[in-house]
Amino acid sequence: MSLTSLSSARLAALDAVRALAPVPVELLRAHGRFLAAPVSAARSLPGCDNSAMDGWAVRSEETQGATRDRPVRLRVVETVYAGALPSRSLQPGEAARVFTGAPLPPGADAVVRQEAARAEADGHVLLFIHVPAGHDIRRAGEEVREGTFLFPAGQRVDSAVLGVLASQGALTALVRPAPRVAVLATGDELVSAGTPALPHQVHESNLVLVAALAQEAGATVAFLERARDEDSELRAAFSRLAPHVEVLFTTGGASVGDKDRVKRVLSELGARFFVDGVALKPGKPVAVARLGDTAVVVLPGNPGAATVAFDQLGRPLLLGLQGVREERRRVRARLSEERHKQAGLTYLITTTLEHRDDGGLPWARLRPQGAGQILQNVGAEGHAVLPPGRADFAAGDEVEVELFDRPRYVAVEE
Numbered sequence: 001m002s003l004t005s006l007s008s009a010r011l012a013a014l015d016a017v018r019a020l021a022p023v024p025v026e027l028l029r030a031h032g033r034f035l036a037a038p039v040s041a042a043r044s045l046p047g048c049d050n051s052a053m054d055g056w057a058v059r060s061e062e063t064q065g066a067t068r069d070r071p072v073r074l075r076v077v078e079t080v081y082a083g084a085l086p087s088r089s090l091q092p093g094e095a096a097r098v099f100t101g102a103p104l105p106p107g108a109d110a111v112v113r114q115e116a117a118r119a120e121a122d123g124h125v126l127l128f129i130h131v132p133a134g135h136d137i138r139r140a141g142e143e144v145r146e147g148t149f150l151f152p153a154g155q156r157v158d159s160a161v162l163g164v165l166a167s168q169g170a171l172t173a174l175v176r177p178a179p180r181v182a183v184l185a186t187g188d189e190l191v192s193a194g195t196p197a198l199p200h201q202v203h204e205s206n207l208v209l210v211a212a213l214a215q216e217a218g219a220t221v222a223f224l225e226r227a228r229d230e231d232s233e234l235r236a237a238f239s240r241l242a243p244h245v246e247v248l249f250t251t252g253g254a255s256v257g258d259k260d261r262v263k264r265v266l267s268e269l270g271a272r273f274f275v276d277g278v279a280l281k282p283g284k285p286v287a288v289a290r291l292g293d294t295a296v297v298v299l300p301g302n303p304g305a306a307t308v309a310f311d312q313l314g315r316p317l318l319l320g321l322q323g324v325r326e327e328r329r330r331v332r333a334r335l336s337e338e339r340h341k342q343a344g345l346t347y348l349i350t351t352t353l354e355h356r357d358d359g360g361l362p363w364a365r366l367r368p369q370g371a372g373q374i375l376q377n378v379g380a381e382g383h384a385v386l387p388p389g390r391a392d393f394a395a396g397d398e399v400e401v402e403l404f405d406r407p408r409y410v411a412v413e414e
């Protein structure tokens with residue numbers, strides 16, 4: 001098996017998919033999806049000059065010198081509520097009762113909030129403070145002007161973006177749908193959760209693990225299935241599942257053992273391989289193929305290896321179907337302990353970061369690592385990247401850490 005570099009494999013894997021066609025969906029259903037086209041403002045926000053407070057709209061120059069002891073007295077000529085329109089312009093000596101969000105009458109240029117004023121029974125108001133022009137007013141278009149750019153294609157639709165789209169009067173957002181995925185766990189040693197397992201048996205855990213990873217990458221999980229390490233079972237499972245999903249993930253049987261049959265059976269079914277083995281640890285046996293219209297990601301059975309292989313090839317592929325690629329933040333850090341590795345491979349080691357008060361680089365506290373282990377991903381902040389071309393790393397050596405949190409999403413060109 002000749003091993004492809006991680007960077008080439010990531011590029012090659014993306015050729016196995018094309019972005020799904022955009023569809024307009026109701027705003028709440030767009031939550032977590034990615035915009036398929038840029039969005040510009042359909043209207044200005046606010047739409048008109050309006051009051052930021054409950055109070056009185058005034059001509060600011062008339063409040064000159066007002067204090068508690070020497071209030072300014074104005075005649076209240078109307079009341080304007082949010083959503084209503086003023087009936088007239090303010091003339092000298094006049095004020096309008098206004099509530100938060102109410103359009104400002106022409107002629108008014110400031111608001112005195114009601115804590116600084118008192119209504120009198122005879123239809124006047126006493127103002128106790130001087131307000132400059134613009135005070136407690138929200139100007140038309142001060143936040144958004146009609147036609148200005150709001151979001152690029154590829155923007156992830158989170159709650160904040162949904163709020164803005166709704167404020168523009170949008171009912172729907174144009175997004176790419178969630179890719180549908182199936183996960184197939186293979187292995188004769190596996191015992192389903194809920195069933196007692198003998199010491200030589202293994203509780204099946206990759207289905208839920210990979211399904212959750214797929215959901216985190218925006219996919220909808222349509223099938224979770226098991227197959228034994230038999231050609232006929234594998235063949236039947238591939239043929240049954242592939243037509244119904246965009247991506248089929250398999251776990252186990254990916255390596256070179258006698259019962260590692262997944263890749264061979266896929267080939268016999270006519271699958272075309274884009275990636276077959278990557279110079280990566282953990283995750284080396286990972287493959288990406290296409291069976292008919294379905295992308296197949298062959299993940300190793302070891303849970304730690306399956307996680308990294310999913311993260312490096314499966315996740316980009318699911319994001320590609322949604323029209324985006326992810327740019328993770330990278331920071332430099334110092335290794336908290338020495339590591340030795342195979343020089344030809346990229347090692348990705350889950351890590352937390354420790355910031356000390358000495359002003360220096362953070363320390364990468366590597367999690368206990370093993371492809372077959374499963375605790376290493378819990379609470380990890382990122383991957384320490386130990387690049388190829390080097391075998392020995394001493395404690396204190398500088399490395400890059402790729403952070404999982406707050407990535408940037410960029411629309412991919414089609």
Ligand SMILES: Nc1nc2c(c(=O)[nH]1)N[C@H]1C(S)=C(S)[C@@H](COP(=O)(O)OP(=O)(O)OC[C@H]3O[C@@H](n4cnc5c(N)ncnc54)[C@H](O)[C@@H]3O)O[C@H]1N2
Nearest residue numbers: 185187202204205206252253254255260284300301302305
């Ligand atoms: N001679 C060689 N042996 C191995 C090589 C190699 O290059 N030459 N590669 C190793 C690497 S790297 C990995 S990673 C593993 C993974 O290979 P497979 O994909 O074939 O995985 P399995 O053998 O089926 O299982 C490995 C391990 O993981 C457990 N497992 C499998 N599926 C699940 C599941 N759904 N839930 C929980 N645990 C699961 C399984 O019981 C095994 O312990 O191969 C190396 N070997």
Ligand code: MOO
Nearest residue numbers: 282283284305371
């Ligand atoms: O590369 Mo396998 O994925 O160690 O452990």
